[in-house]
Amino acid sequence: MTTRKKQPKDIDGKEKTNGSGKTETSTSQEQLMANKDEELLSYIERLKRLQAEFENYKKRMQRDITTISEHVSDQSIADFLPLFDNLRRAFDSLDENNATQAFVDGIKGVFGQFDQLLKQKGVAPIMAVGKLFDPAKHEALLSIESKEERNTIIEEFERGYSRNDRVLRPSKVKVSKGIIPPEEEES
C-alpha cells in the first residue's frame, strides 16, 4: 500500500525539539504513522465488510419475511378449508335429493361455523347504523338529507370488520346531511 510509505514530515518537524535524538524520534514517528495507516486500512476493510454484511442481512430478512408471510397466509387459508368442504357437501347433497329445507339447514350450519371461526380469529363487525360517521372506520358511499343528525350513519351497504382494533375493511355506509334549510342548499 502506498499510504503506508507516506513520510510524516510535518509532525516530524515539530516533534524534533522535544525528542532526545533526532533519528530515533523520526523512526519511531514513522513507525507510528505506519501503524496508524495500517490501523486505518483495517478499519476501512472492516467497515466495508460490515456494510456488505448488513446488505446481505437485509436480503436475508427480506427473504425470511416473504417466507413467514407465505406461511401465515397458508395457515389462515387452511383454517377456512373446512367451511369450503361443508359448502361442497351441502351442494352435493342438494344434487342428490333436492331436499331444500335440509339444504338451507346445512347452509345455516356452515354460516354458524364461519361466524365462529371469525370470532375465534378476533374478527368483529364494525358498528355503523346510528353511529356518527368516522372515516377511520367507515367509508361514505352516499350522503343524503334526512331527519337524522348530520354525519349520522343511516344505512349500512356493506358491513365493515376489525380485528384487534385494526380495520380489516371499513363499513360502506349512507350518511345523513341533516336537514338543510333551502337557502343554504348545497349546489
Place this chain on the structure above:
Amino acid sequence: MREKIIGIDLGTTNSCVAVLEGGAPEVITNTEGERTTPSVIAFTDNNERLVGRLAKRQAITNPKRTIRSIKRQMGTDHLVKIEQDGKVEQYTPEQLSAMILQKLVKDAENHLGGKIKKAVITVPAYFNDSQRQATKDAGKIAGLEVMRIINEPTAASLAYGLEKNKEQTILVYDLGGGTFDVSILEIGDGVFEVIATDGDTHLGGDDFDQRIIDWLVGEFRKDSGIDLREDASAMQRLKDAAEAAKMELSTRKETTIHLPYITADASGPKHLEKKLTRARFEHMIDDMLQRTSSTVEATMREAKKSAEDIDQVVLVGGSTRIPKVQEIISSRIPGKINREINPDEVVAQGAAIQGGVLAGEVDEIVLLDVTPLTLAIETLGGVATPLIERNTTIPTEKAKTFTTAEDNQPSVEIHVLQGERKMAADNKSLGKFQLVGLPSTPRGVPQVEVTFNIDTDGILHVTAKDKATGKSSSITIKESSHLDDSEIDRMRREAETHAEEDDKKAKDVEARNQADQLVYSVEKSLSELGEKVSPEERGKIEDQLRSVRDKLSQDASADELRQAMEELSKQAEQLAEQAYKQTAAESPETPSDQEQETDREENDGDYVDAEYEEEK
C-alpha cells in the same frame, strides 16, 4: 449518523415516500399500513384535518371541503375556499400540497424515529418554473428544506441506476391512476436532460376501471333490465370488482366477476356473474392505449429519436402492469423495457437515491458490488453445493464444513464453480486444488472447513482446512466477478430453462448419496455390534442391504431407491439405537454417525460430496 434526506413522489392521485437505508432505497409504509398515500385532503366538521385514505373515505359526506388532485393547480393563482365555522378560509395550492407533505413526513419520522428536515421532491418533466417554485414553497410550508426538485422521469431512471452507464437515451412511459406522461431523456456524465415530454393529464387506470364498470352495467341491464347506476351500493361494489378484475387480468388470461345479491327487484334477489377475458378487456381500452401510443410517437418525433436511438425504456405507474401496455411499447421499441422495480414506487425510490447522494450517503464505501452468479464447490455425485449465493453483497466470507466419502481418504479435491445450475458439470469451473495429508480415518470423520472469501476487489480466496490437523491449502481466483453482462445473462437463462431437469438430477444424486450413506452406516453398525445381533436379525438386515446395493448398481430411480431405503432404515434405526448404547458405554468420545449429523450447528441435512461429505 448522517441526517436523512427523504425522497417524495408528490403525485396527482397518490404520493409515495422513500428513504435510502444502507445504500438501497426503501419505501416507507404509512400509518394506515399502505405504501402509497392518496393525495387527498379534507377539513372535517370538527376542524380536523385529514390527509390520505381517511380523507378519501369521507369525501362523499364532505365534498366541498375535500380536495383532490391539487397538483393540477400548482403554480396557478387558484385559491381553494373552505368554509369553517361560518368563516371562509382560503388556501393556496402550495398550502394544500404542504399538508400532504406533512403527512408523508410524519409517517417517515414514525418509521425512522427522528426528525426529518430535508427532502427531495419530484415533479413532472413538463412543470414550468413557477410550478417548480410552488412545489418548493409547499415543502417550505411543511417545514422541509427542499434540497432539490427533480423530474419524475429522472428519478425513475435513477432508481434503475441508469446514470451509471455511459451516454444514453431513455424513454420514460408513466401511466398512473389519472395522468399519462412520456419523456425522453439524455444522460451523460451523470447529467440528465429532458429533451422532449408530452402526455395527457386526464388518462389513467381510473379510466380503465370505468370501462369495465360501464360494460358490467350494460351487460346486467341486458340480462335483467335493471340499471345499476341508480344504486350507490351496487356501483361501489362494481367499482371495487372492476379494479380487482383489471389487476387480475395482468397475470391471468381470464377472470370471473362474482357479485351475488347485487340488487333485487319484485322477483327476488339478482346476482351478477360475468367472465372477462384479457382480450376483451384489451379491446375495451384499446382506444386509450392507442392514444398513449401516438403520444409516444409524437414525443419521439419531437426529440428526433428513432426506436433504435432509445437505449432504455422505463415504466412508471401502476397501469404499466397491464400486459398490453408493455406489448405496445415493446412492439415499438423492442427489448429495452425496465420493469423490475414496483412502478408505483420507482419515482419515490429514485428521489430517495438523489437524497442519499446529497446527504453524502452514497459514496465509495457504500457503493458495494454484488456477486453476479452463485459460487459453489463440487460435492459427491457431481452436485454443485453453493457457498455464496448470487446477489450477495461483497466483501463477504462464507464457510462450510465437509467431510470424506471414503474410508481412509488421504486427500480431498476442492473444485470451485460458478453458476446457477444444480450439477457441477453444467457450471463454469473457476479452479481446482487439493488438500492432502488427511489422517487415515473412516469416512465421515474428518472435518474439512472450506472458506470462500471475496474481497472488496471481487477477488475470491478459497481455503480448505482440516480441522483436526490444522493443515490447509488455498487458491485465489481473480476473474470471479469479472464476467461480462451477456455471459451472466446467458448463464442465468440457462439455469432457468434447465431448472426442472437439474432439480431431478440433483434429487437422484441426493437419493443415491443417502442410500450409499445408509448402507455404509448399517454395515458399520453390524460389524461393531458383532455377535450382539442375532443371526436371524442379521440375515434380515443383510437381505435388505443387498436389495439397496442392487438398486444402487442398477441406477434405479430416486423413488425406487427411497422405497428400498425405507425398509432398511427401519431396521437400521433399531440397530443404531443398540450401536449408540454400545459405543456410548464403551468409548464415549467416538460418536456414531447419527450423532455427528445432529450435533453440529447449521446442519443442512444433505450430506453429500465428491470426495467428501457436507456436514455443516
